[in-house]
Amino acid sequence: MGAAVAKALEYTADAPGTLAEARLAVAAHAVLQWDRSPDADAGIWDAEATCASRSLLSAVDEILHLKEIHAFPMASSARRRMDTALGVAMSRLMDEFLLLRVWDASQLEGGHGLRVAIERLSVSVLAPGGSGVCLAFPTGGSISTGELSVSTTDELHASDMSLSSWPDMLTTFVDGTAGLHEIHADDLHLIRPASLPVLHEIALRVIRAGYTKEFLQTFAKAPCHVLDRFLSILQLDRSFFAANRINFEDAEWWATEDMVKRWILATKLIEKALVVMQRQLMAQECGAFDRFKDAYFMAIAKQGILVLFKFADGFTSTRSPEKLIYVLELYEALSNSAPALLPLFTGQHAELISRQLPIVLAKLARALRAAIDDLITNIRTDCSQAVSETLGVGVHPLARHAMTCVELLAPHRAALDLILVNGGEDEGGAEGVTPFGSRASELIAGLERNLDEKSALACAGGSQSSRHLFLANNTDFVLNRAADAGVASLLGDEWAARRRSRLEQHAASYIQASWGPVVACLETAAVGGRGKPAKALAKFNAAFEKAHGSQVCREVPDPALRAAMRLAVKETVVTAYSAFLQKHPRLGKSVRYTADDLVESLSELFEGDAADGGKS
Known part of the structure; x- marks a missing residue:
C-alpha cells in the first residue's frame, strides 16, 4: 500500500486491536478522506482514463481482501466498520463510473459534426412528403405553458443549430441512400477505448464486493455524451427534466413547427445511433464489465428514448388545427421509429418502452382526431369573409x-x-x-x-x-x-x-342569368312586323354592351374552365345573333356588329382585372 500506509501503520502500531484492524483503519481512512473536489478534472482516473490515484484503489482492494478472508467476526464492531468502509468505497467507485467518459462525442461537436453524423447515419431531415409548406398562418401572441416555459422562435434560432439554416445544408442526405448506412456508420467511433480498462477495474471490484445490484441501479444515471449531443438539438432546459409533465399546447404554430422538426431530426439520429452504439459496445472486450454491457446499454438507451417520449407527450393536449400537420408528422416519426427501437431492449426495459410507446401514440392520435374535428367545424362555420362585389366571384x-x-x-x-x-x-x-x-x-x-x-x-x-x-x-x-x-x-x-x-x-x-336576357331581345321581333327587327337589334346591341361591360372583368382563374365558359357564351349569343341576321338580311346599316365582332368581344371575358387593364 506504499509509504502512506506504512506511515499510518506506524501511527497505529501502539493502538489496541489486531493487525487486521490496523490495516482496516488505514484503508478506511484513505477511502473516507478521499473526495474529488467539485472543480477537479480528475478523480481516480483522469481525462485520459489513466489511474491518477492508485493508492485509493489499493485501499479499496485492501478492504475487499479483508472481507474475502473473513478477517472479522460477523457481529463484531470491526466487521461493521469494514462494511461501512466498503459501502463508501463502492459509492466512490460508482461516482467515478458516472464521471467516466465512455462515449466519445468529439466527432459530433458543432454544426459540422452534426452534419457528419447525419451523413454517416443516413438520416433524412425532410418531413414526410418532403414538403415545407405551412398549414397555419401567423396569429401573434406569446408562448407559455402551464407547467413549462417554451422558448420563443428567436431563441430557438439563436444557436448555430438554427433549424432555419438546416434545409440548405442538410437536405442532400436522404433516408435509404444505397449503402450509406453500411459504409459510413462505423466510421463514427463512438466509444473511448481508454475507458474500457476502467470499466473492467470498476466492475471487477463491484463484483468482488457483492454490489452488482447497486451498480445496475447506477446505470440509470449514467451519462452518454453521444445521446446528449443529439438531444441538445431539442434545446431543453432544466425545467424540462424537473417537470413531471410538460405541455406545449399554448405554443404558437411557428414555435411548434420548429420544435417538432427538431424532435424528428433528434429521433432519427438517436434511432440509428443506438444501433451503431450497441454494435460497437458489444464488439469490445471489457473484461469484468462484459456481464453488465447489456444492462448498461439498455439503461442509457432508455434514458434517451424516455426524453423523446416526454417531449412528444407535451403535444398530446394540442388540438389546434393550425398545429395539426406538425403533430401528425411527430406521430408518424414516433410510429416509424418503433420497429428499430423496440428490438434494442429486453426484460424490464423492453416492457417499459413497449408500454410507454403505445400510450404516447394513443394520446397523440386522440389529439389529432380532435384537431381534425375542429378543423372541419371551423371551415363549416367560418364567417370571416362574405361574398361581395369587392371580394369578387373568384376562388374564396x-x-x-x-x-x-x-x-x-x-x-x-x-x-x-x-x-x-x-x-x-x-x-x-x-x-x-x-x-x-x-x-x-x-x-x-x-x-x-x-x-x-x-x-x-x-x-x-x-x-x-x-x-x-x-x-x-x-x-x-x-x-x-x-x-x-x-x-x-x-x-x-x-x-x-x-x-x-x-x-x-x-x-x-x-x-x-347573364346572357339569356341578351338573346331574348332577338326573340321579340315578330316575323313580318315592319320595323320591329331593327328595334329588336337595337335592343340587343344595348343589352349586349351592358352585359359585356359588366361581365368582362369577371374572373375565371382556371384556364380550362375559362375557355369552356367562353365557348358556351359564344354558342349561346353568337349562334342566336347569326341566325337573327340570316333571318333579317335587309337590316343594312342597323347592323352594328358582325358575328366575328361578337366573337372577338366575348373572347375578352373572364380575364378579371387583366381584361380591364387591357382596355384602358
Missing part, C-alpha cells in the same frame, strides 16, 4: 385554406387512416372510401355548404349570375385541387361526378 380564401389543408394531409393518409379507424370513425360515405377519404369528404362538404350560404346571402334579392359564377369557380377549384392532391381517387368516382354535374349546372345557370 376559405376554399384555398380548406384545400391547402386537404393537400397537406393527403401525404399522411396511411397514418390518418390508422388514427381515424382506431378512433372508431365511420366511413360515412360510399363503399371503399377510406377513413381519411371520409373525413376529407366531410371537410369539403362543409366548405361547399358554407360557400353556398355566403353566396346566397350576398346575392339575395339581386342578380344570380354572380352567385353561379362564384360557385362554378369554387367547385372547379375544389375538383382540381382534390385531383392534384390525389384525394379525388380516394373519394370515389361518384363524388367527382356529382361535382362535375354541379359545375355544369352553375355554368349553365350563369349563362342563362
Whole structure:
C-alpha cells in the first residue's frame, strides 16, 4: 500500500486491536478522506482514463481482501466498520463510473459534426412528403405553458443549430441512400477505448464486493455524451427534466413547427445511433464489465428514448388545427421509429418502452382526431369573409385554406387512416372510401355548404349570375385541387361526378342569368312586323354592351374552365345573333356588329382585372 500506509501503520502500531484492524483503519481512512473536489478534472482516473490515484484503489482492494478472508467476526464492531468502509468505497467507485467518459462525442461537436453524423447515419431531415409548406398562418401572441416555459422562435434560432439554416445544408442526405448506412456508420467511433480498462477495474471490484445490484441501479444515471449531443438539438432546459409533465399546447404554430422538426431530426439520429452504439459496445472486450454491457446499454438507451417520449407527450393536449400537420408528422416519426427501437431492449426495459410507446401514440392520435374535428367545424362555420362585389366571384380564401389543408394531409393518409379507424370513425360515405377519404369528404362538404350560404346571402334579392359564377369557380377549384392532391381517387368516382354535374349546372345557370336576357331581345321581333327587327337589334346591341361591360372583368382563374365558359357564351349569343341576321338580311346599316365582332368581344371575358387593364 506504499509509504502512506506504512506511515499510518506506524501511527497505529501502539493502538489496541489486531493487525487486521490496523490495516482496516488505514484503508478506511484513505477511502473516507478521499473526495474529488467539485472543480477537479480528475478523480481516480483522469481525462485520459489513466489511474491518477492508485493508492485509493489499493485501499479499496485492501478492504475487499479483508472481507474475502473473513478477517472479522460477523457481529463484531470491526466487521461493521469494514462494511461501512466498503459501502463508501463502492459509492466512490460508482461516482467515478458516472464521471467516466465512455462515449466519445468529439466527432459530433458543432454544426459540422452534426452534419457528419447525419451523413454517416443516413438520416433524412425532410418531413414526410418532403414538403415545407405551412398549414397555419401567423396569429401573434406569446408562448407559455402551464407547467413549462417554451422558448420563443428567436431563441430557438439563436444557436448555430438554427433549424432555419438546416434545409440548405442538410437536405442532400436522404433516408435509404444505397449503402450509406453500411459504409459510413462505423466510421463514427463512438466509444473511448481508454475507458474500457476502467470499466473492467470498476466492475471487477463491484463484483468482488457483492454490489452488482447497486451498480445496475447506477446505470440509470449514467451519462452518454453521444445521446446528449443529439438531444441538445431539442434545446431543453432544466425545467424540462424537473417537470413531471410538460405541455406545449399554448405554443404558437411557428414555435411548434420548429420544435417538432427538431424532435424528428433528434429521433432519427438517436434511432440509428443506438444501433451503431450497441454494435460497437458489444464488439469490445471489457473484461469484468462484459456481464453488465447489456444492462448498461439498455439503461442509457432508455434514458434517451424516455426524453423523446416526454417531449412528444407535451403535444398530446394540442388540438389546434393550425398545429395539426406538425403533430401528425411527430406521430408518424414516433410510429416509424418503433420497429428499430423496440428490438434494442429486453426484460424490464423492453416492457417499459413497449408500454410507454403505445400510450404516447394513443394520446397523440386522440389529439389529432380532435384537431381534425375542429378543423372541419371551423371551415363549416367560418364567417370571416362574405361574398361581395369587392371580394369578387373568384376562388374564396376559405376554399384555398380548406384545400391547402386537404393537400397537406393527403401525404399522411396511411397514418390518418390508422388514427381515424382506431378512433372508431365511420366511413360515412360510399363503399371503399377510406377513413381519411371520409373525413376529407366531410371537410369539403362543409366548405361547399358554407360557400353556398355566403353566396346566397350576398346575392339575395339581386342578380344570380354572380352567385353561379362564384360557385362554378369554387367547385372547379375544389375538383382540381382534390385531383392534384390525389384525394379525388380516394373519394370515389361518384363524388367527382356529382361535382362535375354541379359545375355544369352553375355554368349553365350563369349563362342563362347573364346572357339569356341578351338573346331574348332577338326573340321579340315578330316575323313580318315592319320595323320591329331593327328595334329588336337595337335592343340587343344595348343589352349586349351592358352585359359585356359588366361581365368582362369577371374572373375565371382556371384556364380550362375559362375557355369552356367562353365557348358556351359564344354558342349561346353568337349562334342566336347569326341566325337573327340570316333571318333579317335587309337590316343594312342597323347592323352594328358582325358575328366575328361578337366573337372577338366575348373572347375578352373572364380575364378579371387583366381584361380591364387591357382596355384602358
